[in-house]
Amino acid sequence: MRLFGAWLSDATASEPRDPTAMTLATVDSEGLPDARMVLLKGADERGFVFFTNTQSQKGRELDANPKAALVFHWKSLNRQVRVRGPVERVTAGEADAYFATRPKQAQIGAWASKQSSPLESRLAFEKAIAVYAAKYAIGVVPRPSYWSGFRIVPLVIEFWHDRPFRLHDRIEFRRSGPGAAWTKTRLYP
DSSP, rough: HHHHHHHHHHHHOOSOOOOOOEEEEEEEETEEEEEEEEOOEETTTTTTEEETTTTTTHHHHHHHHHHEEEEEGGGGGGGGEEEEEEEEEEHHHHHHHHHHHHHHHHHHHHOOOOSSOOOOOOHHHHHHHHHHHHHSSSSOOOOOOTTEEEEEEEEEEEEEOOGGGOOOEEEEEESTTTTTTTTEEEEOO
């Protein structure tokens, strides 16, 4: 995790867009893989955290099959990090604390969006935004019960660094479970 922190710091200094963008891969009930971009909101010894509507497609997939993979790709550094492991929900306190840091319009959006559900029209969504903006015009916007975070607990982390002539540098860290010791292996490119 120290190496990941150092690489994320390098990416924060050089990546022109969002260095916390990561591909999240899940599987649906039929085992069909699904991937989308999400934003990393926390990384520590416990794992990698992002937040979402838990009733969204990714939320439902993670609840049904709590395993996931992540990929960070920092093109400006010619580096990527791959992460695999089980998934757990963050605590209500962690979700509340992060939700409170979001801009008010993003908080309103969390209430107005039925994420991943069919939308009859853009106007219907804008109406829902207006309804919740009026409802929470004054005071604190509470976190919806269906909005929370997930933590990917890493069992495998691979650091990949581009080298000339496709002679890349790959180092994999692996452990048998949370709290277990990490083993380090260099992989062929």
